[in-house]
Amino acid sequence: MNQPTEPKADKSGVRRHNLSLVLRTVHEAGETTRAAVAARVGLTRPAVSSLVEQLLDLGFLVESGKTFSGQAGRPGTVLKPADTGPAGLGVEVNIDYVTVCVADLTGTDRIRRSERLDNRAAGAAEVLDRAARIAADALDEAADRGLVPAGAGLALPGLVTGGTVRQAPNLGWNEVDAERLFGEALAARRPGTGGPAGLALTSDNEANMAALAELWFGSLGDLRTFLYLTGEIGVGGAIVVRGELLRGAHGFAGEIGHLVVDAEGPRCRCGSRGCLEQYAGQAALLRAAAASDVAELVRRAESADQRALGALAEAGRMLGRALSGAVNLLDPEAVVLGGIYPLLMPWLAPAVAEELSERVVSGLWPQDAARLRAASPTSDAARGAAALVLHDVLTDPLAYATTVA
Amino acid sequence: MNQPTEPKADKSGVRRHNLSLVLRTVHEAGETTRAAVAARVGLTRPAVSSLVEQLLDLGFLVESGKTFSGQAGRPGTVLKPADTGPAGLGVEVNIDYVTVCVADLTGTDRIRRSERLDNRAAGAAEVLDRAARIAADALDEAADRGLVPAGAGLALPGLVTGGTVRQAPNLGWNEVDAERLFGEALAARRPGTGGPAGLALTSDNEANMAALAELWFGSLGDLRTFLYLTGEIGVGGAIVVRGELLRGAHGFAGEIGHLVVDAEGPRCRCGSRGCLEQYAGQAALLRAAAASDVAELVRRAESADQRALGALAEAGRMLGRALSGAVNLLDPEAVVLGGIYPLLMPWLAPAVAEELSERVVSGLWPQDAARLRAASPTSDAARGAAALVLHDVLTDPLAYATTVA
Known part of the structure; x- marks a missing residue:
């Protein structure tokens, strides 16, 4: 959270900054009062009240009608971000x-x-x-x-x-x-x-985008350094370091789906061979399992269909192989699997964990099983x-x- | 470069900070004058002179005896960092x-x-x-x-x-x-x-440490986002993003030598199989070439010895394979090869470049050959x-x- 800017040359610039500060403070709190905002941002009560009035007028904030007396002083009306x-x-x-x-x-x-x-x-x-x-x-x-x-x-x-x-x-x-x-x-x-x-x-x-959703709305708690993989037709990836996307020099970082897991493997549409997504992408996985869609794959895995289980184990091994390289390079706190993978975790996770355990140099995997996580269902x-x-x-x-x- | 701290509560803390500021300014310039330091850091001439006197007394700076009149005003005595x-x-x-x-x-x-x-x-x-x-x-x-x-x-x-x-x-x-x-x-x-x-x-x-030496003393120019590989018995790696080492969550990031280039390859001392250093580390390379040391390997490669050339081409392919994964993940501006690799660049670089060209998704390699670089000989x-x-x-x-x- 930034500090408030005190009035200097450009008063309108300062007010603009402070409107943002107050709005973000209410957004982070979910529900709060003028007094609590003032205490939090270090502006005076009258200054905060004036900023809040403008944000109410403009439709960014609403008053809930409730009062809240958790703070010292008289009860304050509860403020929250507008839901219209x-x-x-x-x-x-x-x-x-x-x-x-x-x-x-x-x-x-x-x-x-x-x-x-x-x-x-x-x-x-x-x-x-x-x-x-x-x-x-x-x-x-x-x-x-x-x-x-x-x-x-x-x-x-x-x-x-x-x-x-x-x-x-x-x-x-x-x-x-x-x-x-x-x-x-x-x-x-x-x-x-x-x-x-x-x-x-x-x-x-x-x-x-999915990694940001996970960071802002997911269930990562204090985790701020993680790899994010999203299993779709392709396998997308993102790297978050201390709460920021690592974008690389040209904005192309995070292409985990094109890590090579078998140099002589099938040709990939990217021009390379044996990329992870040729084994663990949705199309490859369904083909290997001879399933028409993910729902069928899950159903057959649940009924212990050998072809489905074999395809999932192989995809898990390849995921683990590519992830071990990414973990050796980046030393994240966690790996988060999104897209179709959360549905498939019961069958993928054991093979992924075995590869990580064998191949991560630091030996930090997978004693802590929580480091391999399914993305939150609502964070896409x-x-x-x-x-x-x-x-x-x-x-x-x-x-x-x-x-x- | 930080801004000077103006006197507040703790005067001795401020002076301490400003001594560092002046010393770093002289260090970066190599040779400069009191007037140029004052202009650069935004302190008054008398303040800078007092700080410089203390740094001279303590032996951090010396006066060269030369004068320098490139700036406005009277010629100033040249200051430089002490070489004792x-x-x-x-x-x-x-x-x-x-x-x-x-x-x-x-x-x-x-x-x-x-x-x-x-x-x-x-x-x-x-x-x-x-x-x-x-x-x-x-x-x-x-x-x-x-x-x-x-x-x-x-x-x-x-x-x-x-x-x-x-x-x-x-x-x-x-x-x-x-x-x-x-x-x-x-x-x-x-x-x-x-x-x-x-x-x-x-x-x-x-x-x-070698990557920092390359960053501070090498010939990278404006490059601030790069991968650094050092070929020794093992293959070490470091990741520098915008001039800072990427350390990961536990300080273990950068283990490029343990990227898997052949999942069923030889057992590595790290516990995994087919790690890059089993192909491109010094021991593996000399063994494949049947050479007793790097000097002999270079000599034989120069005389077109087929076994030496074959070993170098294979090591280059494996380096390129691992590097393509690292480049797909991190999108660096450049890859810098240190340790024994600078001596071997004429034979390694073509195979490395070919793999990068085939396997890097963005297609940005290797049109710009300068992106694959040998480390500076004096930066270890x-x-x-x-x-x-x-x-x-x-x-x-x-x-x-x-x-x-």
């Missing part, structure tokens, strides 16, 4: 589905739509138009419920920089200007809203993408005030 | 050698001793006593030359935390209290100096270890003033 008004739109475009969600300022996922679609069979513009269609529906529902998205986050299955997908091997995309295409498609579906339907767009790799890339928008709103609410007021 | 007085002792204990150096306050390596020794054949206490013997000789020579080491850095070939080698598979060490053993051995050889011969000790993995772990001591001196010179005065 400013919101974040999150859009995850993946290989075989699109998920859209709208999160309110408390971070709660209020609207969620997901469609199974084979995005490999369509061009980039068509895929992003599908995403825009689902997003437009979600925006209609948001409007009905009094939610006003301040921006949209796009989570994309590939290397993403500057709003462009540089490469997404499983979609066959190269240099796809995703923000522009999505924005234009959304504007066409919502005429009169200006630009990309009046929304500021931001975009990132889907594993990065779409939610992380929505949260990135909320993060921008919390950092400078005035920039979004016109959207709301 | 405060210094750093660096000690690298590796599998088959010990290197000791003494670096003066300019960072220049003034004394250097290296002995080939098979440290696998001796116990930890004996190995650290050997290092202490060589260090004691270097300290005698340092005293003759007016150099006064303020501390010693120990670079060790394994996982190091809290002064202890947690594991060094190639030495067979587990939980070896290296700082204590080295300090006691040095004290025994230099009686009457108190504790570990009056030296503050610090220790780290040798690849980390011993020098990095000495530099860590100098870093402490520069950060708080007064703490080391009694050593010097």
Whole structure:
């Protein structure tokens, strides 16, 4: 939490900063009072009251009607972030589905739509138009419920920089200007809203977005240094070091799915051979198990079907082999498995743990079984993408005030 | 560079901070004047002059006798860091050698001793006593030359935390209290100096120390995010992100030598199979080439000996395979090869580059050949270890003033 800025040359800049400080303080607390905010941020009660009034007027905060007398002094009215008004739109475009969600300022996922679609069979513009269609529906529902998205986050299955997908091997995309295409498609579906339907767009790799969701909303507790793997058609990865994404020199870090587990293995769409996702990606896993979808795979594993169990054990071994390399390089506190993996943990985890135990130099694995974790079911890339928008709103609410007021 | 601290409550703390600021400014410039220091750090000329006088008195700075008139105003006497007085002792204990150096306050390596020794054949206490013997000789020579080491850095070939080698598979060490053993051995050889011969000790993995030497003294230019591999009996690794070592949650990050390049390959001393160092470590490479030492390997490669060329190409392929994984995970600006590798670059680099080109997802390799680099010949772990001591001196010179005065 930043310190308050005391008045200096630019008074309006100071007030803007302090509006953010008060809003973030209420957001972190969930529910609090003016007095508690003042104590926490080190501003005077009258200063905080004035800032709170403005945030109430602009629709960022609401009073709950309850009073709270836990603090010293007279009981205060309870403040909380508004659950209508400013919101974040999150859009995850993946290989075989699109998920859209709208999160309110408390971070709660209020609207969620997901469609199974084979995005490999369509061009980039068509895929992003599908995403825009689902997003437009979600925006209609948001409007009905009094939610006003301040921006949209796009989570994309590939290397993403500057709003462009540089490469997404499983979609066959190269240099796809995703923000522009999505924005234009959304504007066409919502005429009169200006630009990309009046929304500021931001975009990132889907594993990065999912890792942020896990960090902000998951059940990691104090863990702040972890690897995140997301099992989809591809296997995405993200690295979080002390609460920050490690992005690398060009924004391409975290490609765990393309660690080589067998140098002479099958050709991967990235151009290499024997990448992890050729063994532990959803498509490879279902093929090895001769299952038509993940639900069938789970059902057959539960009934001890040997082919399903064999495919899961092999995928677990390959996951463990790739993870042992990543753990030897990065020494994380934990490895978090997301996407389809949480459903498959009972069958994957033993093989993963065995490989980690044999191959991690420090010998720190897996005495502490809690270091291999399933991602929280509600923390996915779409939610992380929505949260990135909320993060921008919390950092400078005035920039979004016109959207709301 | 930090900003100067203006006088507040604790005047002596402020002066102490500003002494460091002035000393670091002169150190970075190499040669400068009082006026240029004042302009750079934002303190008044009289304040800087007073700080400089104290640093001259204590032996941290010297005046060169030259004057310098490049700045506005009258010519100033040239200041530079002292090349006698405060210094750093660096000690690298590796599998088959010990290197000791003494670096003066300019960072220049003034004394250097290296002995080939098979440290696998001796116990930890004996190995650290050997290092202490060589260090004691270097300290005698340092005293003759007016150099006064303020501390010693120990670079060790394994996982190091809290002064202890947690594991060094190639030495067979587990939980070896290296700082204590080295300090006691040095004290025994230099009686009457108190504790570990009056030296503050610090220790780290040798690849980390070598990477710091490359960062501070090498030829990386503006590169601040890189992987560093050091080819010795083992293969050490370090990760530098924006000028800082990435240490991981327990201090064990960077173990590139134990990335698996062939899961069913030969058993490694770490307990795993098919680790990179089983193919590209010095022992494996010499064995594959049937060469008795690196000089012979180079000689035979130069005369196009097929066995030597084959061994180098295979080692290069395995290096490239492991590095492609590390690059996919970390997206560095460059990979720097140290230890024995700089001598072998003509034969290793083509195979490394081919693997990187095939296997790095972003396709960014190796269009820019400068991204695969040989370490600077003068930047090794011993020098990095000495530099860590100098870093402490520069950060708080007064703490080391009694050593010097």
